[in-house]
Amino acid sequence: MKKVNIKVCCGNKCSERGAVRILEELQDKFDESSVEISKCLDYCERAPTVIADDKIYFECRTKDIAERIKKDSGLPITEIKIEDLHLDDDLI
Ligand code: FES
Numbered sequence: 001m002k003k004v005n006i007k008v009c010c011g012n013k014c015s016e017r018g019a020v021r022i023l024e025e026l027q028d029k030f031d032e033s034s035v036e037i038s039k040c041l042d043y044c045e046r047a048p049t050v051i052a053d054d055k056i057y058f059e060c061r062t063k064d065i066a067e068r069i070k071k072d073s074g075l076p077i078t079e080i081k082i083e084d085l086h087l088d089d090d091l092i
Pocket of ligand 1: 009010011012013014015039040041042043044047048049
């Protein structure tokens with residue numbers, strides 16, 4: 001899988017607005033070694049802030065930041081797990 005270098009700002013403002021949850025989400029969705037904590041990136045008014053390679057993301061939300069980064073990086077967006085499929089019992 002292509003490696004994306006991600007920095008999650010964990011300065012005061014970003015932390016107040018959920019940076020730790022975003023960090024955990026990105027560590028879960030990407031290679032953990034490619035996700036780092038960053039000091040304040042000086043965009044506090046648009047916190048929480050994440051940098052992925054050469055792109056900066058503002059007002060990040062846990063629910064879609066991983067997909068936004070994957071989409072912009074050309075990575076597959078979702079992995080379908082077999083338990084996520086709702087097969088009709090009649091077809092099995
Ligand atoms: S605290 Fe994150 S940009 Fe300042």
